[in-house]
Structures are given as C-alpha cells and as structure tokens.
Amino acid sequence: MKKVIYSMLGAGLLCLSSCGGQTQTEQTPAVDKSSAKNQVIETIMTRRSVRKYLPQPVNRDTMQMILDCGIHAPNGQNKQSWAVRVVDNPEFINGITEVYKKLNPKMAEDPGFKNMFRNAPTVVFIANDTSYDMSQIDCGLLGENMILSAWSMGIGSCCLGSPIRFMKTEPQVADYLKRLNIPEGYELLYCIAFGYPDESPAAKPRDASKVMFVE
Ligand SMILES: Cc1cc2nc3c(=O)[nH]c(=O)nc-3n(C[C@H](O)[C@H](O)[C@H](O)COP(=O)(O)O)c2cc1C
Structure with missing residues (x-):
C-alpha cells in the first residue's frame, strides 16, 4: 500500500x-x-567483491539468467555495443594461469591462490566496440546488471581489470585471446569472475563527500 x-x-x-x-x-x-x-536496494548495498570461491562453476542455467540480465542493461541507441564470452572450462582458466604463474611467481605463493581470475571457476569476458564512443559505458552497465543479478541469487563476483592487461600484452597467452573470438573492431575491456562464494568480505568504505546536489 x-x-x-x-x-x-x-x-x-x-x-x-x-x-x-x-x-x-x-x-x-x-x-x-x-x-x-527493497530487494534491489538490499542487493546493491550488500554486494561485495568476492575473491574466494567454491570449485564448481556457476550452473549454466543460472549463468544464462545472469547474462540475460546483462544484455537488458540500458545501452546507447540500443546498439548493444558489447561482445560477451563466458568461460567455465577449467582447461582454459588453468592453462592461462600457468603462464601467469611462470611470469608472476610471487602472486602464486599465496596459499589461497587457485587462478589468476581471483580464484573463480567462471569468467565472463567483455569487449567493447572501439568505433562507438559510448561503448565502454554500455559494457560497464552490462557488467553491473550481471554482478547485481548474480548477487541476488547467491552468486559472488569480482570485476577484474588486471587479467585483461596481462592478456592483451603477454604474447604467450595469444592463443587464449584468440579462442575468445572477439569480433573485428572490438577490444577486450574487462572481465568478471563469478562463482559460489567461499568468503564473506566486509564492506569497503565509500566517500559520500564525492557526491553533491547542485542548487
Ligand atoms: C574497473 C574495475 C577493475 C577492477 N580490477 C580489479 C582487479 O584487477 N583485481 C581485483 O581484485 N579487484 C578488482 N576490482 C574490484 C575492486 O577492487 C572493488 O570493486 C573495490 O575495491 C570495491 O570493493 P567492493 O566491490 O567489495 O565494494 C576492479 C573493479 C573495477 C570496477
């Protein structure tokens, strides 16, 4: 009422x-x-980046729902200027991680280290259309829809930039990049790790003074 x-x-x-x-x-x-x-507000306020997961990949039906929420995000001119690739194949995730470990042995010393995607069993790669100046915004909104819908169903996630830097600059992982089959004119922008959470991180503080009403 x-x-x-x-x-x-x-x-x-x-x-x-x-x-x-x-x-x-x-x-x-x-x-x-x-x-x-309100469930949406509750989901937004309780979401945390998760960096420890149970080993099993996210159920594909659940993942499909998360992806569907992603593509229903607002986007410039409804161009849907994204390309989305889902990887839940351990051979891909572990193979690329082996190269990463060889080049960054210190990172792999952490006893909790399972893979270079913050230990997640499912990774969604997102590429933007380089010919459209608003495409990165489209891709960001797509990702947040996925992250929030996932959280509302008990699936944790972590938005990741650094594995993409590695993938775009390290020639030894070129084959993995190729397997993503990113269309001509698109560029890998970021990825999102998904999985069933195996930790409950505390909230990170936010600086409310960055936001102001302008009279
Ligand atoms: C564009 C972007 C890139 C990020 N890259 C990484 C990353 O490479 N590694 C990582 O552990 N977290 C990464 N994060 C997650 C942030 O560290 C996290 O969102 C932030 O610390 C706030 O914590 P919260 O998500 O739990 O609220 C990234 C987040 C964004 C939006």
Missing part, C-alpha cells in the same frame, strides 16, 4: 516539477528508511 502511495506521490511530483511548479527539494517527501526493505 505504502508503495502505491509513494508512486502516486511520485507521479504527482513529476508533474509538479515538469509543469513548472515548486522545486523537487521542497516537494519530495523523504523516503521512510524503514520502508527501504
């Missing part, structure tokens, strides 16, 4: 603000924090 009242209020306020009425600041009622038990 509360929700209905809020949406009615919201519609009225939208009209007031767009019809040249008083400013939203004067009109909008503050959200009652006790009613903020």
Whole structure:
C-alpha cells in the first residue's frame, strides 16, 4: 500500500516539477528508511567483491539468467555495443594461469591462490566496440546488471581489470585471446569472475563527500 502511495506521490511530483511548479527539494517527501526493505536496494548495498570461491562453476542455467540480465542493461541507441564470452572450462582458466604463474611467481605463493581470475571457476569476458564512443559505458552497465543479478541469487563476483592487461600484452597467452573470438573492431575491456562464494568480505568504505546536489 505504502508503495502505491509513494508512486502516486511520485507521479504527482513529476508533474509538479515538469509543469513548472515548486522545486523537487521542497516537494519530495523523504523516503521512510524503514520502508527501504527493497530487494534491489538490499542487493546493491550488500554486494561485495568476492575473491574466494567454491570449485564448481556457476550452473549454466543460472549463468544464462545472469547474462540475460546483462544484455537488458540500458545501452546507447540500443546498439548493444558489447561482445560477451563466458568461460567455465577449467582447461582454459588453468592453462592461462600457468603462464601467469611462470611470469608472476610471487602472486602464486599465496596459499589461497587457485587462478589468476581471483580464484573463480567462471569468467565472463567483455569487449567493447572501439568505433562507438559510448561503448565502454554500455559494457560497464552490462557488467553491473550481471554482478547485481548474480548477487541476488547467491552468486559472488569480482570485476577484474588486471587479467585483461596481462592478456592483451603477454604474447604467450595469444592463443587464449584468440579462442575468445572477439569480433573485428572490438577490444577486450574487462572481465568478471563469478562463482559460489567461499568468503564473506566486509564492506569497503565509500566517500559520500564525492557526491553533491547542485542548487
Ligand atoms: C574497473 C574495475 C577493475 C577492477 N580490477 C580489479 C582487479 O584487477 N583485481 C581485483 O581484485 N579487484 C578488482 N576490482 C574490484 C575492486 O577492487 C572493488 O570493486 C573495490 O575495491 C570495491 O570493493 P567492493 O566491490 O567489495 O565494494 C576492479 C573493479 C573495477 C570496477
């Protein structure tokens, strides 16, 4: 019921603000924090980057749902300017990790180290269309949809940039890069590790002062 009242209020306020009425600041009622038990907000606020996973890859039906949420993200002109590749083949993940370990022996000394994708059994690689200036934004939104939908179903994730740097610059892993079959005109941008969490990390602090209303 509360929700209905809020949406009615919201519609009225939208009209007031767009019809040249008083400013939203004067009109909008503050959200009652006790009613903020909203599943989307809950998912956003409880999500953490996970770097320890159970060994089994994410069930493919579940992964399909996560990917579907990804491609339903807002994107510039509905160009869907991304290319997405899912790898849950241990031979791929372990093979590339072996090269990484040879070149970065210190990293592999950590007793918890399983692979270079923060130990995840499933990795989604995302490439952007280099001919479209908004493509990286599309790819970021796609990823966040996947990360949040995954978390809402108990699947952990970690957005990763450094394995991509390695893959793009290390000639010894060129074959793995080739296997991703990234289309002409697209470039690997980042990847997201997914898996069933085997840790519950604490929240990292955020700096709220970076955000301001401009009057
Ligand atoms: C563009 C980007 C690149 C990232 N690259 C890495 C990475 O290479 N390795 C890693 O462990 N985490 C990486 N992260 C995860 C961040 O470290 C993490 O999101 C941040 O510390 C905040 O923690 P939280 O996600 O638990 O809130 C990356 C995140 C983003 C958005």
